[in-house]
Amino acid sequence: MLDRPSLAPFGRMFRAQFRAEVLRLRRNRGFTLFSLLLPLIFYTLFALPNLKGHLLGANLGLYLMAVYAGYGCVSVMLSNFGVAIANERLQRANVLLKASPISPLTYLLAKLASSLLYALILIAVMVIYGTSATGLNLPLGQLLDLAVRLLLGALPFVFLGFALGQAANPDAGQAVINLVNLVISFLSGLLVPLASLPHFVQGVAKVLPGYWYAQLIVQSLGAKTQPLGELVLVLTAYSAALLLLAVWAYRRQEEREFS
């Protein structure tokens, strides 16, 4: 008994949890529809007729490709951290998990890894669709730059999703979080370019993290935006604030269910 290791190795737990998360995502049709199919449909409807246009100095076909990929990334993070966690609370899967030896951090890292994998697939699909539709090929360096901005810039939405997943009433979690997703994406210019929205909406947009995320993304394609330093600063501040909110929501939920 004494020479038995006292904890399972992190790598084994992480790999198994990662696989389970990927399987769950793959089998969730609502999730696939919301985060993967919707950007493709939007691109077909709104970008294909305007491939030659320009917006803020960038080609409109590429611009929309990038922001729709951004919408997809936001959806992945809000679904996988928000809706999924609210559902786990609804099914009380969180109780059995808490009584088991896996640490919450391992569990969340596996969730993050599976979300990043899905986001990456989505980015790849949008890039292939967008570049073949416009006939414009992006150099590898620029593609990598775009992908890194899309993934890193989505961090605030990981924390926002987590906070909502912990705080929302589990029965209404899915509906609430999908609504938050649509509102943020719409008002931030991730679904419709801000220029085509009423003036006051453009003012409101600046208080949402999605607005700064959209700026960060389209800057990669040569669009005129605020300087990179300012965008990074604002998004870092959002990440920090939303992380605090997530920790608060987590502690509150723990106190409610496990004290």
Place this chain on the structure above:
Amino acid sequence: MDIAVELTDVCKSFGKVEALRGLDLQVRRGEVYSLLGPNGAGKTTSVSLMLGLRRPTAGTVRVLGCAPDDRRVRSRSGVMLQESGVPQTLTVREVVETFASYYPNPIPVSEAIARAGLESKANSKVGGLSGGQRQRLYFALAVIGNPELLYLDEPTVGMDVETRRHFWEQIRSLADQGRTILLTTHYLEEADALSHRIGIIDRGRLIAEGTPSQIKGQVNLRQVRFSTDAPLDAAQLAGLPVQRLELTGNRVSLVSTEPEEVLWALFSKGIRVRELEVAGGSLEEAFLYLTDATNQEESRA
């Protein structure tokens, strides 16, 4: 050290509700201990504290010599909980495989599934399982980590008779391998059939503890059945040590701590008794007697 789980003077309140009021309990290594009590007695609360899912308001909880929420303790424990779930879109095998990774020395996945009798459902989604099948899955998850210590909270609720028998065999074989098992149940038959020791819990306190036969003996209840020539009037037994009385026509069925006293009184009143049977009390009678006695003490206090 031969104590696996130890609760010392544990109190637990939820707002104004006192779920546990000074509970002292020790589960020895290698024994099957059943915590028996009516609904709302504090069984599930006790298990939550032992698992470190909840913290006691007062008192201490130690498991395998450590704090109950220590991950090293959890790596050596298995648990079947009421009202817990697992992801619905995964198959039985996938869920068991995932849980296997959480433990340092898991048993093979196919063995856990076979122990639970779920081979035919191994590739079915969790969402499509019946209530009983779901209980079996939770059992597979409880044993996958090759645990020294098993918590089974009302494990056979919702199982049909055959499944329950199969489950009892599994528990016996786990106990034979020297594992410590803490079982909560409100089926007396189950506690009687499986346990080395039984603790009876009522309104947050342990009111009796011992082997099944000690519990039955502690109360020393006898079941007395007989018939009379003319229907008996309950008034004729007034003042006698009768705990429970049932009169149907000429048939009399009663439970007493002193059957000789009762029969002597009837004889001296000239009542003829036929077809007399006196039998040892069941665990159920003992249980009703004990919980009833504490209720009366409480209402007097």
